[in-house]
Amino acid sequence: MSLSAEERRAVVEFRIEKALRAYEQAKGVIGLKYWETIANRLYYAAYNAVSALLIAKGDTAQTHSGVILLFGQRFVKSGLLPVESGRLYHKLFTMRQTGDYDDTYGLEEDDVMPYEEPAGKLIEQVIELAKQSLAEK
Numbered sequence: 001m002s003l004s005a006e007e008r009r010a011v012v013e014f015r016i017e018k019a020l021r022a023y024e025q026a027k028g029v030i031g032l033k034y035w036e037t038i039a040n041r042l043y044y045a046a047y048n049a050v051s052a053l054l055i056a057k058g059d060t061a062q063t064h065s066g067v068i069l070l071f072g073q074r075f076v077k078s079g080l081l082p083v084e085s086g087r088l089y090h091k092l093f094t095m096r097q098t099g100d101y102d103d104t105y106g107l108e109e110d111d112v113m114p115y116e117e118p119a120g121k122l123i124e125q126v127i128e129l130a131k132q133s134l135a136e137k
Contacts, residue, residue, distance in 0.1 A: 008055060009134055015052035016127050019045045023123055026116065035107040036099030042112075042119045043096035046089055049126040056133035068093060081125065088122055091115065 003011065026041035047064065050071050054061065059074065061067040068090055076086035092115060099107045 003055075008058075012052045012056045012130055012134055015048045015055065016130060019048035019052065019123055019127065022048060023120060026119075030113075030116070033109065035109060035112045038116070039092070039095045039099040039107050039112050042115060043092040045123050046092050046119055046126070049123045049130070050089065053126050053130040053133065056130040064093060075129070080129065085122055085125065088115070088118055092119060 022041045022045035026038045026045060029037050047067065050067055054070055059070050061070050071089060072086045075081045076083055098105060
């Protein structure tokens, strides 16, 4: 993806907005106990935050697995984020996959709620890195 500096900033800011909106949606349906929906929204909040960071750094990926791989290589293995961040992001992806596609297992409160707060912290950290990267350019 070849973007001008202005286009890159606009895309990153849009992805950050989407991340924050998806996280608020996840929190908003907790009282309804829609565990698959919450898992989906937590993952997409993290996905959009991570995508914003990758784009801010000039990276792109064509698939969700590619985003996970680049995130691990560029930010976890390099030490910019702790190993737990990579594990959490992968867990959110797996949980979303289960909730959206598994015909034999449904998500329950105990599967999802332990990840709500850590996901919020991950999203904050990743968004901060994305904003720092934009400020450097």
